[in-house]
Amino acid sequence: MLNQFIxxxxxxxxxxxxxxxxxxxxxxxxxxxxxxxxxxxxxSLLRLATYHWNSSAYPYVYWVxxxxxxxxxxxxxFEIYRVGLSAxxxxxxxxxxxxxxxxxxxxxxxxVDVSNDPRWRxxxxxxxxxxxxxxxxxxxxxxxxxxxxxxxxxxxxxLRGILLGYGMFIAMSVIWLTFGTSSGDTFRHYxxxxxxxxxxxxxxxxxxxxxxxxxxxxxxxxVLLEQQYQRIAAATTRRLQDARxxxxxxxxx
Amino acid sequence: MIGIYAALLISFLLLVLLLSVWxxxxxxxxxxxxxxxxxxxxxGGEPEACPPEIVSRIFSGDDWGFVEGLRSPLVKKLFRxxxxxxxxxxxxxxxxxxxxxxxxxxxxxxxxxxxxxxSEAKIFxxxxxxxxxxxxxxxxxxxxxxxxxxxxxxxxxxxxxxxxDARLTLTAAGVRHEIHGADSP
Numbered sequence: 001m002l003n004q005f006i007x008x009x010x011x012x013x014x015x016x017x018x019x020x021x022x023x024x025x026x027x028x029x030x031x032x033x034x035x036x037x038x039x040x041x042x043x044s045l046l047r048l049a050t051y052h053w054n055s056s057a058y059p060y061v062y063w064v065x066x067x068x069x070x071x072x073x074x075x076x077x078f079e080i081y082r083v084g085l086s087a088x089x090x091x092x093x094x095x096x097x098x099x100x101x102x103x104x105x106x107x108x109x110x111x112v113d114v115s116n117d118p119r120w121r122x123x124x125x126x127x128x129x130x131x132x133x134x135x136x137x138x139x140x141x142x143x144x145x146x147x148x149x150x151x152x153x154x155x156x157x158x159l160r161g162i163l164l165g166y167g168m169f170i171a172m173s174v175i176w177l178t179f180g181t182s183s184g185d186t187f188r189h190y191x192x193x194x195x196x197x198x199x200x201x202x203x204x205x206x207x208x209x210x211x212x213x214x215x216x217x218x219x220x221x222x223v224l225l226e227q228q229y230q231r232i233a234a235a236t237t238r239r240l241q242d243a244r245x246x247x248x249x250x251x252x253x
Numbered sequence: 254m255i256g257i258y259a260a261l262l263i264s265f266l267l268l269v270l271l272l273s274v275w276x277x278x279x280x281x282x283x284x285x286x287x288x289x290x291x292x293x294x295x296x297g298g299e300p301e302a303c304p305p306e307i308v309s310r311i312f313s314g315d316d317w318g319f320v321e322g323l324r325s326p327l328v329k330k331l332f333r334x335x336x337x338x339x340x341x342x343x344x345x346x347x348x349x350x351x352x353x354x355x356x357x358x359x360x361x362x363x364x365x366x367x368x369x370x371x372s373e374a375k376i377f378x379x380x381x382x383x384x385x386x387x388x389x390x391x392x393x394x395x396x397x398x399x400x401x402x403x404x405x406x407x408x409x410x411x412x413x414x415x416x417x418d419a420r421l422t423l424t425a426a427g428v429r430h431e432i433h434g435a436d437s438p
Contacts, residue, residue, distance in 0.1 A: 087364070088363045088364055089364065089365070089366045090362055090363050090364055090365040090367075090368030091362075091363040091368070093366075093368055094368060094370055094373070097370065131260070135259075135260055135263060138263045138264060138267050139263060141267060142263065142266055142267050142270060145267075145270040145271070145273075145274060146270065148274075149270070149273065149274075150359060151359050151360075151362070151363040152356070152359060152360065152363075160274060163271075163274060164271055164274060164275060167267055167268075167270075167271045167274075168268075168271060170267065171264040171265075171267045171268050171271070174260050174261075174263065174264045174267075175260075175261065175264050177260075178257055178260040178261065228365070228367070229362065229365035229366075229367045229369060229372070230367070230369075230372075232358065232361045232365060233358075233362070233369070233372045233373075233376060235358075236354060236355070236357075236358035236376055237375075237376060237379065239354045240351070240354060240355075240376070240379045240380060240383060241379075243347065243350065243351050243354065243383055244386075246308070246347065247383065247386055247387065247390065
């Protein structure tokens with residue numbers, strides 16, 4: 001009964017997110033994220049319909065929609081990067097290289113794992129593949145957040161919500177897929193109770209943060225644009241060397 | 254295949270970072286003052302906030318020699334306590350100054366179009382070394398007191414000089430090699 005309530009509640013929240021997104025014109029700011037929400041909504045309804053009317057096709061529908069969801073999810077990560085770092089070309093460049101590296105590694109690893117696996121069991125292998133892709137998404141989000149924190153990149157309420165909700169969802173997915181593939185039915189049994197509320201929480205975070213459009217805060221105006229990086233780096237190096245000399249003075253014999 | 258522990262570790266790390274985003278640490282960092290664009294003298298944010306002669310005095314053994322000559326245990330005790338406190342504050346201030354330099358660098362670098370990852374890594378390494386040195390200095394002052402640092406300093410200084418000399422020799426050799434390379438057809 002509670003699960004049913006959470007499931008329908010989730011559908012309602014997804015609908016609410018879409019309605020608020022359209023009314024607040026957030027869909028134009030975050031098109032990939034809203035495409036993802038629309039897809040998740042349609043996916044839930046499609047899975048329900050398949051389960052009721054053609055249960056034999058359910059596993060195929062489930063895995064196909066799951067992988068399309070993962071692919072659009074990668075787009076959400078890129079959207080966080082695109083919106084968050086639009087005013088910071090230098091940091092965006094670092095992030096672009098970092099994300100490119102992470103995703104190339106993910107694809108390479110996936111192909112290597114699949115080609116090396118002599119026993120091709122569709123369900124287990126697709127779950128493993130999804131797990132690898134989710135872990136790589138987790139790596140990408142960790143790298144992005146670390147960059148945001150190191151370079152003090154400000155993010156607005158909307159972007160913060162997307163990041164928090166999606167990050168939470170990815171962390172939960174990694175835990176579930178890790179134990180789901182390696183543990184027995186006991187874990188799956190308990191997780192079936194824990195998973196719906198955690199996803200509901202993710203939706204609630206999104207709904208709270210994306211209720212209306214809030215522009216990302218602009219960085220402080222005192223920072224000069226178009227600074228030559230070499231000049232900045234040289235100045236910092238010199239200042240750090242001065243600091244080293246100053247520290248050495250304290251204990252110089 | 255990515256192991257269970259690695260997967261759990263990345264999930265945990267992600268949740269911790271999300272928690273820091275939730276608590277608004279990123280925004281708090283943004284509130285910190287930015288002095289970029291001013292000369293070091295104007296901004297007053299350099300690590301060198303205390304005159305060098307005073308710094309040398311804090312760590313020198315001269316004053317301690319004088320206090321020892323007084324043969325008063327109470328004065329000795331007071332002197333040690335006061336001098337240690339001053340030295341610790343100085344190390345903390347210096348460390349804060351270095352952090353300020355790094356923060357200012359990050360604030361300006363994040364907007365540069367031609368940001369270089371290798372230079373960023375080098376600067377970060379330099380920063381980490383200095384922070385580590387501050388940490389070691391703090392621990393040494395805490396454990397041994399500022400006056401007893403001298404012995405350790407003599408050894409460290411000699412080591413640092415020999416490393417710096419070796420680096421200079423290598424750089425000079427590299428430059429000579431480049432010049433010869435450019436001359437050759």
